[in-house]
Amino acid sequence: MPHISASAGALLRHVRTGRARSRADLVALTGASRNTVSARVDQLIAANLLAEGGRGWSTGGRPPTLLQFNSRAGCVLAVDLGVTSVDVAVTDLSAQVLATVGHPIDIADGPGPVLAEVDRLAQGVLAEAGLTSADVCAVGIGVPGPVEFSTGRPSHPPIMPGWHDHPIPSAFGRYECPVFVDNDVNVMALGEMGVAGSVQDVLVVKVGTGIGCGVIVDGRVYRGAQGSAGDIGHIYVARPDGRTVICRCGNENCLEAIAGGGALLRDAVAAGLPVTSTREVVERAAQGDGIALELVRDAGRTIGTVLAALVNFFNPHRIVMTGGVAQAGVPLLAGIREAVYRRAMPLAARALEITVSDAPDLSGRVGAALMAIEGFLDEDSVHEALAR
Template sequence: MRMEELTRVAPRPSGTGELFQLLRDGRPRTRSDLATATGQSRSTIATRVDLLLASGLVSPAGEASSTGGRPPATFAFNPAARVVLAVDLGATHARLAVTDLAGRVLAEHGEQIAIGHGPRVVLDRVVEIGRGLLATAGRPTSDLVSVGVGLPGPVDHATGRPTNPPIMPGWDDADVPGILTSRLHVPVLVDNDVNLMALGEHTSQWRGVDHLLYVKVATGIGAGIISDGALRRGAQGAAGDLGHVAVPGGQERPCRCGNTGCLEAVASGPAIASDLTARGLAATTSADVVTLVRAGDLTASHAVREAGRSIGGVLAACVSLLNPSVIVVGGQVAEAGEHLIAGIREVVYRRSLPLATQHLRIVATRTGAEAGVLGASAMAAEHVLSAAAIDALIA
């Protein structure tokens, strides 16, 4: 059975998928180790290990230390057995990577795009780049088992279709999974880009943290929520839409959503650039703001810190509501350095209850521009490595 058929088959659970989950950490184990961990008989374990070996997702990993007699063989997850395509689309950029099933990047590519050109143009380019990356990584198309895509707008995760995305003209209800599946012939999963950034940061840098908030500050402002170790999307996939929360005591600036005083209208990259332009500086985009700050411009540095204070005012309520252990700040404006985070910390620590901030860390992203593709990779890999998917494969 081809791996792309996993979601279309619903066999009776064999238990092999649950056994495989024990091996996903990559640590070599013997059959005896697995029998002890599961309470299953050695004959059952032997049968299931043989099935996993035949799938290629588990491979021999040498011999364990002997306590007398022949050393027992060990087995471990083989993430190089298959690959996924991870796609991070923004308002003006595309980043793609081919990764193995553990998220290790094998080939990657980034370029400027215009999301407003519409789904057909943009997704045709995604397919073209994706096929090129498979070739660069030296992997045949048959090794590709799934695709993960992040989009810069609300997404119905169940269907993978964008829902009234404000900066994506022509994308509303576009069948993104259908378009890509028809070209690449594997399952395609789609989510909001900030959700995937949160997932990428969490799985690669903060796996031991169960409560994390990822905040992206760029053309827009949004958040991805990790609670109890899992990504939370909300009823319609709109959880984390910080950009359209009113700033406490903020200016009544019109926002593209139709309201006034939204965080995005006050503290996003374009909003900061507009403020700087009014003060006589040449700034149009988030990148222009970052360039000015890195050049040591005090006016730009102060403007970014003030934007951080506005973001902090909204995040203070989030801290009281969600009680995260870590807030990670990313996005292009975060590349301006400590000015943004300093403003956020100043207000969050002042406005939130001491109990909620007692152990709270507010930090810059560790994955930078890679967060989106790492999250897309994690989402795509999980789709084919879950217990149910492995049981379907084995069947």
């Protein structure tokens, strides 16, 4: 559906993203009448979402009064739920973190105990920021598994036993606000995009135990027909040595069975390294251990062969690597770049940036906050809210 750019929500978006700084800018940008724009801006000021103040440079007549988005008009709760830990933050409406806390959990305890813990942590961060439940405008939650976005229910999540079809939003009833749930990779992808307004096409590839990808089209999460877009961990990869690896999904030679964190640990042990976790392999690579370096680089090459195909097909502006294995940095990137430049079309590869996330720990929380903020300030929702 096209967005309603002359609606109050759209006017707000233009100010938030810096495209408009005054009523005159909004009139010029949307083609709506001066009266319509003024009436809607007045509604937004009354709702405390816009503030008026200061004067811009005149280009002739009276200098225009500047409009500013009031990012302190409310707050959102951002939850980054992992397999063994959860991070909860409260942020303002520009995703600035006001307070945050992390806590170990076991996702296998199931939704009841885990979400009760999340709620306890949320009350704690709100109190720390001097806020109450009534200040919360929206809740955003990233979870480590597939989610039906429209209902916020996990859908057969392989590493979240007991969570299938659980209505996660119902645990946040006390906030009386919209609750948005998505898988962690889509949420991280939003976090990597930063504040709203970018119109780039971006792939955010998470290499942890498994491998997944957040797909951003024109600055928004692309989900596909069943919401499973970006599920690249089970793409078939031919090994140069012709060997076959069976994946936990039952298929042969899936990308994550060859180049995911679990595969890296398995290959490191087989190569004689005294390690018991993927993190140790990554740390050894960072310390310059030759065997670990070569294993990481080789994982990069394998991931790069899949990304080369996706670069030809999707022609992204950027690829951002994140997740535990991505913390290896240079050796992983070197392997990926080698394979991408060897096999992607020059036109698509020429200006492509491939980087490691600057803040992999934070992007889950920032992304969850952005998902909540975008949902809350969505053009249609603002329209409805002001109509009440």
